[in-house]
Amino acid sequence: MLSLILAALLPDPVSTPVVLPSEPAALHGTLLTPEGGTRAAALIIAGSGPTDRDGNSPLGVSASSYRLLAEGLAAHGVATVRTDKRGIGESASAGAREEDLRFTDYADDARAWAAETARLTGQPCVWLIGHSEGALVALTAASRDDAAICGLVLLSGAGRPIGAVLREQLAPTPEPFLGQALAILAELEAGRPVAEVPPQLAGLFRPSAQPYMISWLPLDPAELVAAYEGPVMIGHGTTDIQVAAADAEALAAARPDATLKIWDGVNHLLKIAPADRAANAATYSNPDLPLAPGVVEDVAGFILQPR
Numbered sequence: 374m375l376s377l378i379l380a381a382l383l384p385d386p387v388s389t390p391v392v393l394p395s396e397p398a399a400l401h402g403t404l405l406t407p408e409g410g411t412r413a414a415a416l417i418i419a420g421s422g423p424t425d426r427d428g429n430s431p432l433g434v435s436a437s438s439y440r441l442l443a444e445g446l447a448a449h450g451v452a453t454v455r456t457d458k459r460g461i462g463e464s465a466s467a468g469a470r471e472e473d474l475r476f477t478d479y480a481d482d483a484r485a486w487a488a489e490t491a492r493l494t495g496q497p498c499v500w501l502i503g504h505s506e507g508a509l510v511a512l513t514a515a516s517r518d519d520a521a522i523c524g525l526v527l528l529s530g531a532g533r534p535i536g537a538v539l540r541e542q543l544a545p546t547p548e549p550f551l552g553q554a555l556a557i558l559a560e561l562e563a564g565r566p567v568a569e570v571p572p573q574l575a576g577l578f579r580p581s582a583q584p585y586m587i588s589w590l591p592l593d594p595a596e597l598v599a600a601y602e603g604p605v606m607i608g609h610g611t612t613d614i615q616v617a618a619a620d621a622e623a624l625a626a627a628r629p630d631a632t633l634k635i636w637d638g639v640n641h642l643l644k645i646a647p648a649d650r651a652a653n654a655a656t657y658s659n660p661d662l663p664l665a666p667g668v669v670e671d672v673a674g675f676i677l678q679p680r
Contacts, residue, residue: 386448389404402455403426411450411452412450412451414453416501419458420504420505425461427440436656443455449669472581501514506530509594511527512601525605526608529608529610530609534593535589541617557574595627605630610637610665614653645662
């Protein structure tokens with residue numbers, strides 16, 4: 374409610390296209406600057422798949438969660454940059470061949486965008502707000518000392534290596550495909566590519582995506598958050614049907630001084646949703662549904678609290 378009142382009272386934020394030089398082509402994003410003055414700056418890091426700067430995807434997601442988050446934070450004086458991932462949207466030309474992509478490429482991009490965000494906003498450092506897989510990108514980006522990073526906000530992120538999450542998500546898969554999927558996953562965890570993949574499993578395990586998965590599978594978010602020395606907020610909803618709220622608890626257990634916010638009745642896209650899967654999934658295509666009450670306020674309050 375407070376963010377809605379502030380939004381009505383403050384002038385509209387200024388939206389500016391921004392470009393980050395990169396190879397083989399530039400990366401693109403949007404800078405949203407509070408008209409009333411910038412108190413802090415943040416980079417919003419997208420989750421997995423072909424997710425664009427607004428949090429939307431051609432795979433059935435049009436909830437615009439990142440745009441809504443950026444607009445809400447602007448009402449509190451927090452400037453944000455949100456970006457099209459390498460290979461997505463206006464950054465499509467920057468995408469390498471799928472077989473050449475590694476998880477660290479996204480972390481390197483996040484570090485470069487953080488430095489550019491600090492420069493654009495005139496802030497001494499920038500907060501990394503990582504959503505879903507973007508939370509792990511933020512953790513990986515911050516694992517190298519960087520004065521341009523103020524701290525981390527990890528939203529709807531996994532607290533375990535992705536292999537454990539995938540096993541959970543694959544559990545409803547009927548046999549014989551479940552057994553085949555688990556066998557492939559075990560090989561990839563051992564660093565061994567699998568040449569023969571059943572067509573029914575190619576969406577997840579196609580050979581061209583396996584080098585990326587092999588680079589992703591060893592990363593343990595709990596280990597990374599324990600090693601990171603800056604301030605951390607962990608936010609998660611109780612009706613997240615993609616990543617369990619227990620993952621947030623695992624992250625918090627690894628980092629007891631982190632700020633933990635568990636939002637009741639909030640789903641993976643940070644919107645109010647029931648636990649019923651069909652009704653929950655319906656919110657993924659509703660950009661008019663606002664972010665759940667408390668999400669923007671908690672993130673802004675954490676970023677702006679005196680330290």
